[in-house]
Amino acid sequence: MSTIYDVAHRAGVSPKTVSRVLNGDGPVGEKTREAVEAAMRELGYVRSNAARMMRAQKSGIIGLITGAISTRNQPSTQQGLPDLYIVQGIQRALESSGMTVMIADTAGRNDRVPHLIDTFLSHRVEGLIYVAEYHQEVNLPQLPDDTPLVLANCYDSRGTPSVVPDDRRLQADLVRRLIASGHRRIAYLSLRPDMAAGRLRPQGYRDALAEAGLPFDPALLVHVDFDQPEIGPQLLWDTIDRMLRLPEPPSVLCCGNDQMAMMVYGILRSMGRRVPDEIGVAGFDNYRAIAETLFPPLTTVELPYNAIGARAGERLMHLISGEGRDDHSPVLVAGPVHWRASVIELRPENVVTFRTLREESK
Amino acid sequence: MSTIYDVAHRAGVSPKTVSRVLNGDGPVGEKTREAVEAAMRELGYVRSNAARMMRAQKSGIIGLITGAISTRNQPSTQQGLPDLYIVQGIQRALESSGMTVMIADTAGRNDRVPHLIDTFLSHRVEGLIYVAEYHQEVNLPQLPDDTPLVLANCYDSRGTPSVVPDDRRLQADLVRRLIASGHRRIAYLSLRPDMAAGRLRPQGYRDALAEAGLPFDPALLVHVDFDQPEIGPQLLWDTIDRMLRLPEPPSVLCCGNDQMAMMVYGILRSMGRRVPDEIGVAGFDNYRAIAETLFPPLTTVELPYNAIGARAGERLMHLISGEGRDDHSPVLVAGPVHWRASVIELRPENVVTFRTLREESK
DNA sequence: CGATGTCATGACACCGATGTCATGACATCG
DNA sequence: CGATGTCATGACATCGGTGTCATGACATCG
CATH class of the missing domain: 1.10.260.40 (lambda repressor-like DNA-binding domains)
Structure with missing residues (x-):
């Protein structure tokens, strides 16, 4: 050359x-x-970037650590592919800055992270973003002070700048919308409580109930480890079966995420229950490959992973340029409810009213 | 530092x-x-890698160009996320070589590829892999002779070393298995013929029929543009409806990919047809988030994207080290059939026989 | 005991780009 | 017309490692 x-x-x-x-x-x-x-x-x-970088003492490289690329092979496919969307958002945010984004993958092994960090430091990255697969607490090795770090979809106890989903508010928004449609008995099938999503989303569910003055019925809130290898579907089946036999059964099943919702579709079907006429189903994530392709399409709330990435990218650029608000609080990101055919409006008259009002106001 | x-x-x-x-x-x-x-x-x-690389004249970096990360937002979510698995396979293959893999994303815009290549060249990558989202022909700008290139999931007319899925054989394997289970009327809902998969897979379907001496019925092979924004589901519905009204309706619907199969589940359900008792469904890809979560789980054939990536990685390493067989023919990759509950065995007696035989042979 | 070899270490040049300073050719100005 | 300024360009040092060669201290051998 x-x-x-x-x-x-x-x-x-x-x-x-x-x-x-x-x-x-x-x-x-x-x-x-x-x-x-x-x-x-x-x-x-x-x-040659190497030579240029040597003089300039600037690499123009941002390091990205993620499991997005190698984790998908796990037996339990759990969530959608959030981290991927986050990476996407980061790229978009950093595109205009002229930085080259270098992505390193943990290959599913967290013990490789220190090595990856070293590789990045040897390339003299100007900043690092760590992307977690799902909302969680992490504990990364300490970085040199002159290399800024942003956590995306995760947080730590050291107050490292982070950007995380506002699970609580998102779930509350969705449940509010269900209530507005006339649903009163809303069941919540939660993810495992050892995940942030399994704690925060039920809180949001209860927030919305409380706001509307609806009673909280413990029989309608269950944590289901639905993606456990063998017994997952059975656990889910039993839970739903139990709920549907209640004196006052739920009119909607709110699922911890879209993938659980997909499984619930199949279970309801083989129970002979029709969605949405007999029972509604709602998801969480707006994992489009599922939410839009399911039949009927799934009502869900969008967890805007793209936006999380974008915010993380912006935050890192601020840190690098030094124009920082040294605000150490995590940035919370929310998104819209997507209302689709998997839940019926129990008060169609209201919808008519709304529409009429809007027509009239024209 | x-x-x-x-x-x-x-x-x-x-x-x-x-x-x-x-x-x-x-x-x-x-x-x-x-x-x-x-x-x-x-x-x-x-x-400092920069300084080291300057003397050594070796960057230890492999460049990876893909749309894997940014393409997922398209309205039509089409295939699974093949390119992602390919990237995964590449990483795994290159892990042991001590190379750092640098991933650049096209952000869905192919016109950015030349720029990305330049960025990589300025980092003096020792080799490049281009990963396509789906099996297709591509046409990349010419690279300097000393930088080897491997195409993954795609090929070009210049004979650049490539690794692609063996769509034809994979589909034939799946259909063979259906025939072995006693199915005789097998419908094939193909992807659009402007995609390699929409041409090669139907060929494999016909190969298997021919082998078994079964007649090819044109009424059972239809190309359906199922992921078209609005009318896709309707097209699919009409096609299935037409097939089921045939004098001799099919006993299995073979779908162009797993996502189409997911949609077919919903359609059959709202038609009141039970899977698999009344009609079987088979997919293509073994997109596990779908195939394993659907109810009943989906029979499909695994397109081992991981392996495609791994082979591409290996091929590149050979080119770099120069220990090449200068074999310019594309490498074809196949994978196993995954037999799940979405298709019934029409001859259970055979299964019993097999089992009995195995028991006896102990 | 002198010649030779091995070991541990350092001086120096070099990779390719770029910042600093210098230089020569003109143009402009008092 | 000499002083000063601007423009176009080049010489040289430098960034942080590493390859080459040199050097001094010992150990070994005939």
Whole structure:
């Protein structure tokens, strides 16, 4: 691969002049510039980042650590693929900054993280983002002070800047919407409580009930470890069966995430219950490959992983440029409810009223 | 960030000695080594890749270009997330080589590819892999001769080394298995024929029929653009409806991929047809988040994207090390059929026989 | 005991780009 | 017309490692 010396030689100028053409800084004569550009073209010259970075002491690289790429093979496929969307959002946010994003994958092994961090440091990254697969607490090794770090979809006890989903509020928004549609007996099938989502979402569910003055019925809130290898579906079946036999059965099953909702569809079907006429189903995540393809399409709330990534990217850029509000509190991100055919409006008259009102107000 | 000079100064030795400790090449006295290691630890020294790479003229970086990360937001979610698994396989294959994999994302815009290639070249990558989202022909800009390139999940007309799925054989394997289970009227709902998968898979379907001496009925092979925004589901419904009204309706619906199969589940359900008793459904991809979670679980054939990635990684390493068979033919990758509850065995007696035979042979 | 070999270490150049400073050719101004 | 300023360009040092060669201290051998 050719160097500026090759280019300089061919154009009959000094390397420094080539550098000037490359960077457009110092003044360069018109003819000289053309000669240099021609030489670069002819040689297929591409600037070496290594050399440039050595002088500049800036790598222009942002390091991204994630399990997004290698974790999907796990037996329990759990959530959708949140971390992937987060990575996407980060890329989008950093695109305009001219930074190169370097992605390293944990390959599902958290013990590799320190090694990955070292690799990144050896590339002198200007900042690091750690993306967790699901909302959780993490504990990363300490970084050198001059390398800023942002946590996405996770947080730690050291107050490292982080961006996380507002699970509680999202779930409350969805349940509010169900209540507004006339549903009164709303069941909640929660994820395991050792996950942040399994704690915060039920809280949001209860928030919405309380707001509406509806009683909280413990029989309608169950944690189901639905993605356990063998017995998961059975656990889910039993739970639903029990709920449907209650004196006052629920009119909607709110699921911990969209994948659980997909499984619930199958179970209700083989129980002979029709969705949504006999019983509604709602999800969480707006994992579109599922929510839009299921039949009927799934009502769910969008956890905007893209936005989480974007916010994390922005936050990191702020840290790097130093223009920081040194605000250490986590950034909470929420998203919209997607109302689809898996839940019926128990008060169609209201909808008519609303529509009528809007028509009238035109 | 500290340098070997800092370390050398602190340990009271020359930079060269520090370098020797780092690389373990030249002889170093026991006490000296300890002193240097202590100094490195105290300073939190991390070697600069830029400087090292400059001398060594080797970056130790492999460039990966993919849309895996940013394409998921498309309205039509089409396939699963193949490219992601491919990236995973590549990482696994390259892990042991000590190479750092740098991933760049097209952000869904193919016009960005040349820019990404330039960025990679400026980092002096030792090789490049281009990963396509689905099996297709591509046309990348020419690379400098000294930078090897491997295409994964795609191919070009220049004979660039490539690794692609053996769609034809995979589909044939699945259909063979259906035939072996006693199915005779097998419908095939194909993807659009402008995709490689929409051409090769139907061929495999016909191969298997021909082998078994079964007639090919054009009424049972239809291309359905099922993931079209609005009308997709309707198209699929109409097609299935037409097939089920045939004088001799199919006993299994073979779908172009798992996501189409998921949609077919919903449609059959609302038609009041039970899976698998009244009609079987088979997919393609073994997209586990769907295949294993659907109820009943989906019979499908595994397109081992991981393996495609792994093979691509290996092929690139061969090209880099030069120990090449300069074999320009594409590498075809196949995978196993996963037999699940979405298709019944029409000849249970055979299964009993097999089992009995195995029991007896013990 | 002198010649030769091995070991531990350092001096120095070099990789490719770029910041600093210098230089020569002109243009402008008092 | 000489002083000063601007423009286009080049010489040289430098970034942080590492390859090459040199050097001094010992050990070994004939």
